[in-house]
Amino acid sequence: MADESCVVVGAGGISRAWFPPLKAEGVKVAAVVDLNIDAAKERITNYDLDAEPSDDLDATLRKHRPDFVADLTTPEAHAEVTCAALEAGCHVIGEKPMAADTDQALRMVQTAERTGRMYMVSQSRRWEPHHEAVRRAVADRLCGRLTTVNCDFYIGAHFGGFRSEMQSPLVLDMAIHHFDLARMFSGADPLAVYAHEFNPAGSWYRGDAAASCIFEMTDGIVFTYRGSWCAEGFQTSWNGDWDLVCDAGGLRLRQDQPPAACRISGDEGFIRPREDVPVPTVEMEHTTMHGALGEILAFLRDGTTPQTECRDNIKSLAMVFGAMRSSREKRRVEIAELLG
Ligand SMILES: NC(=O)c1ccc[n+]([C@@H]2O[C@H](COP(=O)([O-])OP(=O)(O)OC[C@H]3O[C@@H](n4cnc5c(N)ncnc54)[C@H](O)[C@@H]3O)[C@@H](O)[C@H]2O)c1
Structure with a gap:
């Protein structure tokens, strides 16, 4: 079992691809946050999670202080959600694309550097x-x-x-x-x-x-x-x-x-x-989102830099x-x- 805890933000379509690997790795999902709290509740029920539903990201991060945040929101929301998580002291694994424009992406990279937190983007097709x-x-x-x-x-x-x-x-x-x-x-x-x-x-x-x-x-x-x-x-x-x-x-x-x-x-x-x-x-033990998740867990465990950490991934976004x-x-x- 893993020791790590996370908060998942965004309980839309793609979150269905994330809860199974999070569960398989034994990561503790402390909360699921969505602007639509019913979507968060539905995912918690569907995946039988011992997690709190929430529509208030800042309060949830203050309460649970997770090791990392999985940002599964829409592209326009990534900068706001990821920067809030980094500022709260969490590492972040976020869905692609990093951001909806270059100014947002540069701000996200700068926030990761200033806070000393890891921000990696899940480019699932690499795995x-x-x-x-x-x-x-x-x-x-x-x-x-x-x-x-x-x-x-x-x-x-x-x-x-x-x-x-x-x-x-x-x-x-x-x-x-x-x-x-x-x-x-x-x-x-x-x-x-x-x-x-x-x-x-x-x-x-x-x-x-x-x-x-x-x-x-x-x-x-x-x-x-x-x-x-x-x-x-x-x-x-x-x-x-x-x-x-x-x-x-x-x-x-x-x-x-x-x-x-x-x-x-x-x-x-x-x-x-x-x-x-x-x-x-x-041979690959874990593919797609599970492969990406493996890289943030490896970072948390032994400091290995994920291949899609934000300073590298911004070149794909560019x-x-x-x-x-x-x-x-x-x-x-x-x-x-x-x-x-
Ligand atoms: N890797 C892949 O192959 C793959 C496939 C599909 C989608 N994606 C990516 O996943 C992300 C989400 O896509 P989706 O299809 O799940 O979208 P979606 O619209 O189904 O779900 C997004 C969810 O995020 C919530 N949300 C939006 N802004 C928020 C905020 N500020 N705080 C909290 N919750 C917020 C919405 O209420 C919604 O429930 C996108 O970036 C998309 O590009 C990746």
């Missing part, structure tokens, strides 16, 4: 064995040196709720996963972006539900992203379809199947001969806001403009 296998294959140069990364994402998702009203639902609420995966796979950071967001005819979203983006990354790598959340045709998986072009071969991810790789096997011919190469598989600025101002945007 997937196929994704970690790709990261290692690229780092080990299984197919040579990475030059080009492409991701396609097409899903027709009929959510309703806050996403229907957001200005940039695809880029802010979904593409953050893919942009963060591009950084994870490549080990490269963003330098500049040119993006075009649009809302295709027939869209059921108010804001732009589709985008095409070209990122210039460190090491000369180019990452191209094409995505739509209102694509009623052939669907990719939620993780997207990926091609990683290297200077001696390439890697490919399709429909959540194990990654495929090929490598040139000779240096003659108009098209060089190539052969399939196995990608070493990765890809989001860079793409949005580029699209609105119809120009190439340098990422340094956003992070100062």
Whole structure:
């Protein structure tokens, strides 16, 4: 059993993915806070928790003094909730995206630094064995040196709720996963972006539900992203379809199947001969939210820095806001403009 205690803030849809791993790890959930206290009560009942329902975050944190807060609120509320928790002396694991704009995100990072508390963002898709296998294959140069990364994402998702009203639902609420995966796979950071967001005819979203983006990354790598959340045709998986072009071969991810790789096997011919190469598989004890939870628990236990701690994760978020600025101002945007 774990010794740690937490307060969960936000009892909406995604909280269903968090209570099972919190229970499995034996973390004491002292309280569930939501503006809608009935939602908090419902989760406590559903998951049979010995926790207090509340709609008053500050009073709850003063009363329970948890080791960490799980911020599962909507993106617009993350800065307020996470900063309040950090100021109260708690570490925080928060849902993606870190914040709804760069000023909020910078304030959150500064608050974590000033209070000396850990703030990590759960980018759940990092904790997937196929994704970690790709990261290692690229780092080990299984197919040579990475030059080009492409991701396609097409899903027709009929959510309703806050996403229907957001200005940039695809880029802010979904593409953050893919942009963060591009950084994870490549080990490269963003330098500049040119993006075009649009809302295709027939869209059921108010804001732009589709985008095409070209990122210039460190090491000369180019990452191209094409995505739509209102694509009623052939669907990719939620993780997207990926091609990683290297200077001696390439890697490919399709429909959540194990990654495929090929490598040139000779240096003659108009098209060089190539052969399939196995990608070493990765065993992962816990995936998605459970994987993220494992990293905040490891931090609490032995100080290991989570891979998505806020100073790193803000670079993935900057890809989001860079793409949005580029699209609105119809120009190439340098990422340094956003992070100062
Ligand atoms: N990792 C993933 O794959 C994944 C999937 C879905 C959602 N998410 C993320 O999880 C977050 C929540 O999404 P959701 O689908 O659960 O949304 P939701 O609207 O279903 O739930 C959000 C809850 O937060 C509460 N809330 C909002 N502001 C609050 C505040 N200031 N204090 C306390 N409670 C507050 C709302 O009342 C609501 O109950 C978002 O950031 C979303 O992007 C992540």
